[in-house]
Amino acid sequence: MADKLFLEIVTPYRLVLSEEVDEVVAPGLEGEFGVLPNHTPFLTILKLGEMSYRIGNERWFLVLNRGYAEVGPEKVIILAEGCERAEEIDIERALAAKKRAEERIAIVERKAEEIDIERARASLIRALLRIEVANKKRPT
């Protein structure tokens, strides 16, 4: 019986994390889920959201942009399109992105221009999420 989970997070651009952890929480397509060692094997699609893992009493946060998670009794493999650790997030950039997205949405609402509102909304959500996660930087 394993008492630790081996967590691996990979994106097309790099290997984000490869570590032994005690608990993983990730945003599944049908809701957030938590994984402890000896979990039933399962495979799920992940959506954009916040994920975290715990080593001992320390919890670390990351932003996850869509992907897949394969969970086994002793390991969790996360394949994500993008993933950033909270401490890596550039708040300035996230704030700028938020402002830009809000402006775009305002333009569409005034019906001044035809812009892809879905894209603007998505980037607003991403920016908000980044800001939120970055503020959790301190492990709790």
Place this chain on the structure above:
Amino acid sequence: MPTLRDIKRRITSVKSTQQITKAMKMVAASKLRRAQDRIFEARPYANKMFSVLSSLAMRTGREEHSLLAKRSSSKIEILVITTDRGLCGALNSNILKKAYDFNRQKKKDDYETSISTIGRKGRDFFRKRNIPMRKTWVGLSGKITYSNAQEIARDIVKNYTEELFDEVCLVYNEFKSAMHQRVIIEKLLPIEPQKVEKEEVIHYGEFIYEPSASEVLDTLLPKHIEVQIFRALLESEASEQGARMTAMDNATRNAKELIEKLTLQFNKARQAAITKELMEVVGGAEALK
């Protein structure tokens, strides 16, 4: 017999060429390092994705999904990845020769083929030989992003599901090291899942899928194609820089040799001129006696 001035002019010209090749070598070396880092970072993702996919395919059966199911193939799409720029040794000619032969061979075996190219060199090659191309993408090298791969993958998958072709082969240079690149012909579609150890499958037993196995497959398979194309693009980018670095290193070395030879020739010619002048002076003095 070239005159002194001719030799001197040649030396200067070879020297300036050498400077250019040297600079190109340095640029390629630094680009190579970056490209190499990227491919090493991207490989784990591609491999992990493939193993997740393989074990999933193993459990659900092959015929579940159109991208997995084998069709009796009669039409083959060949996707060739070349570079945009030259001066990288035999990299492009190797790959194009392989692709050309592969195309001919398949035609001989009664397959219909279509060719798509990525990179300017590949496009020019087939255009010159009047071989029609289904689609071309140029101007990618140097700034490959995941969305480039996405765009290409979308086109390929769309046409595959519309049965414009029944098989897709990817031809690209695999990056081994700066000195070594290998031409790879790889079957992209239908996806051939890796053989997974039977034991592992049993060991995992019942799998839970969210939302469901087929939905996961539906999104995972096209994604896999994107990732494979992305990886191939990065491989060929790193190969390009590696090959260019080696080619430019050789060119610089050749230039050095050439300069040495020319300098020797120049000195010889200069010495001959001096000797000749001396003889004339001595001859003149002798005549005055």
